[in-house]
Amino acid sequence: MKFIEMDIRDEKAYELAEEWYDEVVFTKKLPLNGSPDYEKLKEEIRELKKKYGKVALLVITNKPSLIRELKNRNLRALIYVQGGNMKVNRFALEIGVDALISPEFGRKDNGFDHVLAKIAAKNDVAIGFSISQLLKANPYGRANILKFMMKNWQLVEKYKVPRFITSSAESKWEVRAPRDLMSLGVAIGMEISQAKASVGFYPEKIVKRAY
Amino acid sequence: MKFIEMDIRDEKAYELAEEWYDEVVFTKKLPLNGSPDYEKLKEEIRELKKKYGKVALLVITNKPSLIRELKNRNLRALIYVQGGNMKVNRFALEIGVDALISPEFGRKDNGFDHVLAKIAAKNDVAIGFSISQLLKANPYGRANILKFMMKNWQLVEKYKVPRFITSSAESKWEVRAPRDLMSLGVAIGMEISQAKASVGFYPEKIVKRAY
C-alpha cells in the first residue's frame, strides 16, 4: 500500500514530504471573495502540475456560490474546501468537491453533524483531519480541537464518510511522517487499521479518481 | 461502612478531616536517631489520645533497630514507619508494624518488590498510599511518583497486602475528602470498590486491632 500526503501547501514542505511519502499532493491556497481570473488560474495549475505532479486547490471563502462556480470549471485539479464556516461546510459537501478540510477549523464547535455526514457519504466527499492546526494551538486550544476532531471522527466512522489524515503543512516544520500522522488518528479514536487507511487506501482512491 | 482517614499530622488538618470522615487518626511524627525518652513519649501519647482519640506514631529513621525497640515498648498507639529507605522498608515489614507509609517516598524507584510484598502480607502490615507527596511535587516528579505508586499497587493487589489511601496531610490544605482520596486509588489502578475499601474496610480493620 502507498502512503499519500494529501495536503502540502509549501515548496520546502513538499520536498520533505516527498522523502517520506510515495505520493504528495501540492495544495495551492485560493482565497476567494469573487470570481478568480480563470485563464490565469488554469495557467498556474498547469505550471504547478509540471512542478509537483498532483495538485489541489484549497478554496478559502465565505461565499458558497463561488465553490460551485469553481467546481464547474473543470480545472483538472483536486478541489478542497477549507472548513470552518458552517454554510460553506454544507455547500462543499452538497456540490461534491473532493474534500472538506477540517470542518472544525477556527470554530468553537465541531462544525459538523449527522446531516452533513450523510451528505458527505452520499456525495463521496472526504473529510480531511489536519494536524497543523494542533501544532499552532496553545494547550487549551489543542484540547478543544482534539475534542472536536474526536466527535467528527465518530460521525465520519458512523456514516462511512471517506476520510484522510494530513499535515496540511504550510511550512517544512509542520510535515509529519505517515506513521506519525497515524498517531493523530489513533488519538482521536481510530483503530490502527483505520488510521492506516486514512493515509493510504482513502487518499489513493481520491487521487485515482482525479488523475 | 465508615470512612477513616489514617494519617493526619497537624491539628488544623485534623479539624477539617473530622468534618469529612467518621474517624481520623492523628499522627505524631517521630524522627529518631537514637532511643527516645520513653516516659516522655508515653506521657505525650496519653495527652494526644485525650485530645484526638486515635493516635499513631510515624517513625522516621534510618536505623532499623530503633523500629523494633519502639514496637516492643507497647506504646498503645498505632506504629507507622515512613517509607523511603529500602532497609527500613524491609525491616518495618519484617517486625510487623501497623503500616509502612509510602515505600517510594523520596526515591528514584518504587522502593518495594515482590519479596517485600510477601513479607507485608504474611505479617499483616498495611501499605499506605499518600496523596500529600503528589501535591508538593512538580509535574515531572508527580508523573514519577504516580508511576511508582501504580507499581506498588500492582504488588499490593497481587500479594493481597493490606492497604489504605490517606492524605498524610501536614497542613489543612493537604486534606482531601474520602471520595476524592478514592480517585487517587482509581488513578493508580484500583477498581472503585478497591479504592473504597482503602478508605473504609482496611482502615477499620487496622484501627480495630489497635483499639
Place this chain on the structure above:
Amino acid sequence: MKERPKTLPPTLRDKHRYIAFQVIGERNFKKDEIKKAIWDAALRVLGELGTSRAKPWFIKFNERTQTGILRCDRKHVEEVRFALAMLTEINGSKAIIRTLGVSGTIKRLRLKFLKEFGW
C-alpha cells in the same frame, strides 16, 4: 445568527455526568478564577489529550456559597475528580476543591448535593 451543528441523535450524543463541588480556600474566589483553575488542573494532570477525552466543562459557580457544578464525560469522572484533588491553589491562594457528588442531570445533582448550600 451563526449556524451551528444540529443536535445529534441520542446514540451519537456525548454521555455526560455533572459533578457538584465545593471550594475551601484562604479566601473566596470569583467564578472566572474557578473556571480557569479547573481547566489548568485538567490540562496539567490529564494533558491535552486526556482533557479532550474527559471533556471537563464549567457549568456554574455560586460565589456566595463557593459551590458549583461542572460537567464531564461519563467515562472520565474519576479522572476529573483526581485532577481536582491534585489542585492546591487557585490564582495564587491556597484552596481545596472537594467533590460533593455526581449525577446524570443538573436537577438531580442540585437536589441531592447542593440543596444544603441553598441552591
Place this chain on the structure above:
Amino acid sequence: MKERPKTLPPTLRDKHRYIAFQVIGERNFKKDEIKKAIWDAALRVLGELGTSRAKPWFIKFNERTQTGILRCDRKHVEEVRFALAMLTEINGSKAIIRTLGVSGTIKRLRLKFLKEFGW
C-alpha cells in the same frame, strides 16, 4: 551501594517497547535537550497521569546522526508517538521528531531501523 527493589517475576514486570526516532531540526541538538524535550512533550500532551501510565524513558541519543531510542509502556506506544508528533520545537529551535520504528528489544530495533544511520 544503596539497596534497590529486586527484579520482579516476569508477570509483574513492565512490558516495554523501544522506539527509534530521528530529529530533524534547524540545528543539531544535544542529548540533554532531547531528553528534556521528550519529557516536556509527554507531560504537555499526556499530562502527569498519562505520562505515568505511558512511562516514556529516554534511552540514548546519537548527536552525530541525530537519532535515538526511547522506551515506553507497550500499551501506550501510539500515545507517545502522538506526543512526539505534537512537538514543534526543542529548546527554542524548530524541530520535528520522526519515529522510525518500534520493537520489543533494543537489539532488533537497532538492526531494523537504526542500521542505516550507522548504529
